[in-house]
Amino acid sequence: MTRQPPASAPVPTEDVFVARLLHWFDDHGRHDLPWQHPRSPYRVWLSEIMLQQTQVGTVIPYFLKFLDVFPTLPDLAAASNDAVMAQWAGLGYYARARNLHAAAQRCVELHDGELPRDFDALHALPGIGRSTAGAILSQAWNDRFAILDGNVKRVLTRYHGIEGFPGLPVIEKQLWAVAEAHAAQVPASRMVDYTQAQMDLGASVCSRSRPACVICPLQATCVARREGRTDQLPTPKPGKTLPEREAVALLLRDARGRVLLQKRPDTGIWAQLWTLPQADSGVVLQDWFDAHIEGSLDDAEPLPVLEHTFSHYRLHLQVLVATVQGLRNEAEGLRWVAAEELATLGLPAPIRKLLETGAPPAQPKRRTMRRAATSQDIE
Known part of the structure; x- marks a missing residue:
């Protein structure tokens, strides 16, 4: 079901924004991305999920590798969680991979193993929001749907001079109205190009810092350019200090050199990934060790503190x-893993780097542990 622009949205009879953007895209847009050739609903969907919060250059090798292992949607649906996480490891934001896997299984169950060509059905799948559903429909089938990702928000905010943090519901509603009004004016055969053009302009010209306004096709009618406010729009999110949290983990090896890994719970940070046994304090970790491990921590060697920044705190x-000698008893979610097996499991990027090199990833400076984290820190 196509969403129509609200009655209050400005719908110009001749949309300069659309016309100039498409003309620019024909000469300067990206036409050789791997998900464009061949273009299929599955490939478009996979690229859209991977591109959330991640740049194109980072995504391309992961996209190609992922397709080598899971060339079709049913292949992805039939895979194990560990197999999917292993291919996603290092790309970050792991909820994307869990939702992708769950959505593929839902498509097999409800849609004959295909992505549905229906907005509401797509939007109902795990991990597919309003903008992603629109991007899939417009790029896979050339259907008339607006998108509103970070790049598009920045372009529209500057072009129309819209003030207020774009993440606020009232501002986002205004941006959706504008986005849908422009989409209504796109020639019927060019929704694929228009959707890509918006993202390309935001990524390559109307960038977050130091936008290249002098080569922008929209500069003549851009409010932010005319008023000298490109450095003020979009309105930034009100700042806050990122919390600092601490935890302790164990890198345990047995006599064969295998490392002990523990699978994280289904929710929270690093959910469903394999990582080192971890606790919010040394006391709690010692109790866990005594209950599960044959050996002693008396001679344990500390590594330099590993620092990793999540979206909402720094660990x-x-x-x-x-x-150590081994496990006291076999336990679900614990396994000894040889070095050659690590590539088959989904591990957080900093933990994988630690196991491959024997040291944490390089940090600007080291830090001394000051306090124990709370139980909420290690979700």
Whole structure:
């Protein structure tokens, strides 16, 4: 079901924004991205999910590798969670991979193994929001749907001089009205190009810092350019200090050199990934060790503190290294893993780097542990 622009949205009879953007795209847009050739609903969907919060240059090798392992939607649906996470490892924002997998299984269950060509059905799938559903429909089938990702928000905010943080519901509603009004004026055969053109302009010309206004096809009618406010729009999110949290983890090896990994819960940070046993304090971790491991931590060697920034806090992880005899008892979610098996499992990028190099990823500066984290820190 196509969403129509609200009655209050400005719908010009001749849309300069659309016309100039398409003309620019024909000469300067990206026409050789791997998900464009061949273009299929599955490939478009996969690219859209990977591109959330991630740049094109980073996504391309992951996209190609992922398709080598899961060339079709049913292949993805039939895969194990570990297999999917192993191919996603390093790309970050792992909820995307879990939702992608769950959505593929839902498509097999409800839509004969295909992505549905229906907005409401797409929007109902895990991990597919309003903008992503529109992007899939417009790029896979050339259907008339607006999008509103970060690049498009920035372009529209500057072009129309819209003030207020774009993440606020009242501002986002205004931006959707504008986006849909422009989409209504796109020639019927060019929704694919128009959708890509918006993203390309935001990524290559109307960038977050130092936009290249002198080569922008929209400069003559851009409010922010005319009023000298490109550095003020979009209105930034009210700033706040990122919390600092701490935890302790164990890098345990047995006599065969295998490392002990623990699978994270289904929700929270690094959900469903394999990582080092971890706790919010040394006391809690010692209790866990005594209950599960044959050995001692008396001679454990501390590594430099591993620092990793999540979207809502910065983690300082003290890793202790020890060799132990083994597990007291077999336990679900714990397994010994040889070095050659690591590539088959989904591991957080900093943990994978640690296991491959024997040291945490380089940080600007080291930091001394000051306090124990709370139980909420290690979700």
